[in-house]
Amino acid sequence: MAKLKIGIIGVGGIAQSAHIPGYKAAGDQVELVACADVNYERAKQVAESFGFRRAYQDYREMLEKEELDAVSVCTPNKFHAPATIAALEAGCHVLCEKPPAMTAAEARQMVETAERVGKVLTFGLHYRFSTEVQAAKRIIDGGEIGHIYAARVDAIRRRGIPGWGVFTNKELQGGGPVIDIGVHMLDTCLYLMGYPKPVQVLAKTYQEIGNRPGVGAMGAWDWQNFQVEDLAMGMIKLDNGATILLETSFAQNIDVMDRMNVRLSGREGGINLFPLKVAKEMHGGLYDVTPAWLPRVDRPHTEEVKHFVAACRGEHEPMVKPHEAVRLQELLDAIYASAEKDDIVYLD
Numbered sequence: 001m002a003k004l005k006i007g008i009i010g011v012g013g014i015a016q017s018a019h020i021p022g023y024k025a026a027g028d029q030v031e032l033v034a035c036a037d038v039n040y041e042r043a044k045q046v047a048e049s050f051g052f053r054r055a056y057q058d059y060r061e062m063l064e065k066e067e068l069d070a071v072s073v074c075t076p077n078k079f080h081a082p083a084t085i086a087a088l089e090a091g092c093h094v095l096c097e098k099p100p101a102m103t104a105a106e107a108r109q110m111v112e113t114a115e116r117v118g119k120v121l122t123f124g125l126h127y128r129f130s131t132e133v134q135a136a137k138r139i140i141d142g143g144e145i146g147h148i149y150a151a152r153v154d155a156i157r158r159r160g161i162p163g164w165g166v167f168t169n170k171e172l173q174g175g176g177p178v179i180d181i182g183v184h185m186l187d188t189c190l191y192l193m194g195y196p197k198p199v200q201v202l203a204k205t206y207q208e209i210g211n212r213p214g215v216g217a218m219g220a221w222d223w224q225n226f227q228v229e230d231l232a233m234g235m236i237k238l239d240n241g242a243t244i245l246l247e248t249s250f251a252q253n254i255d256v257m258d259r260m261n262v263r264l265s266g267r268e269g270g271i272n273l274f275p276l277k278v279a280k281e282m283h284g285g286l287y288d289v290t291p292a293w294l295p296r297v298d299r300p301h302t303e304e305v306k307h308f309v310a311a312c313r314g315e316h317e318p319m320v321k322p323h324e325a326v327r328l329q330e331l332l333d334a335i336y337a338s339a340e341k342d343d344i345v346y347l348d
């Protein structure tokens with residue numbers, strides 16, 4: 001089969017640390033053809049150091065001039081939808097970084113475009129490819145914990161406001177920890193629960209630490225232009241009767257530096273994801289089952305890109321399904337809407 005001709009839109013941190021190494025790991029199945037970045041100097045420098053043939057400032061020009069098969073969209077969130085739709089319309093398969101988009105309306109438009117043009121569209125929710133999540137999925141599919149009726153999602157940082165990029169710019173990112181890191185654990189949780197539909201959301205967001213100077217464990221952030229929430233708390237009810245409690249922060253006075261975790265409670269057992277532990281009642285006792293050995297997957301980001309390449313080659317469906325991305329984005333929208341109106345939001 002011919003090599004997939006790859007293009008990258010936005011060549012900052014995640015493109016250089018995850019997508020490009022992922023394509024390199026796919027070996028001779030792919031060919032790095034072109035990259036585009038509004039910062040043309042960066043595009044040229046990345047093209048040179050990673051071996052892309054050409055660099056562009058405008059991704060539309062790249063899509064017009066190059067005959068690409070697949071594109072990674074690694075821009076700030078605001079450009080996920082326009083860049084993805086343009087790449088799909090140009091006949092490319094697309095791996096778009098998380099969150100899927102800024103709004104559910106945009107995510108729907110992306111999915112509708114992919115369906116119309118018949119191309120693969122998937123999203124960079126790499127935690128799904130981790131050893132722990134894949135092991136938990138096998139345990140759940142094996143019936144070990146039964147129906148999951150309650151979950152707790154943590155994506156919390158003590159002083160983890162990124163001191164680089166545009167992560168505190170509401171116009172470019174759409175929000176703070178909810179849309180940036182909460183999205184990963186919410187997706188992981190819903191994936192393990194079988195992606196039930198959220199039907200009610202009650203959430204509140206805070207801005208208590210990010211808008212004043214302080215110790216930055218992820219670099220010095222621009223507190224004078226801090227436009228997003230630094231903490232969100234939420235309760236989510238799902239159409240199968242289950243509930244999720246959400247806590248996600250960039251800055252919060254807590255006793256850990258950061259924690260990404262999902263805890264699932266089922267009728268027959270429970271799962272804590274990071275670190276992986278299964279809670280069981282067995283033969284008159286309560287047991288914590290911990291893995292002594294698990295088949296290691298490659299780095300989750302690398303697995304994600306290799307999985308995308310195989311999906312483009314028709315070897316399988318992408319693990320992150322377009323309709324799941326829409327559902328996830330609807331949940332993100334509802335969390336922010338509930339915080340904004342200070343009331344419960346009902347999803348139809």
Ligand SMILES: NC(=O)c1ccc[n+]([C@@H]2O[C@H](COP(=O)([O-])OP(=O)(O)OC[C@H]3O[C@@H](n4cnc5c(N)ncnc54)[C@H](O)[C@@H]3O)[C@@H](O)[C@H]2O)c1
Pocket residue numbers: 009010011012013014015036037038039042059074075076077079097098099124125126165166180
């Ligand atoms: N999955 C993960 O682990 C993970 C980690 C970090 C970031 N991300 C996601 O990746 C995306 C990018 O984050 P990052 O950390 O790489 O940010 P970054 O700021 O390091 O890089 C973004 C790049 O996009 C470029 N850009 C901006 N607007 C553009 C446009 N219209 N067209 C082309 N290029 C444009 C910027 O110049 C920059 O080089 C975000 O959506 C973020 O949520 C995912």
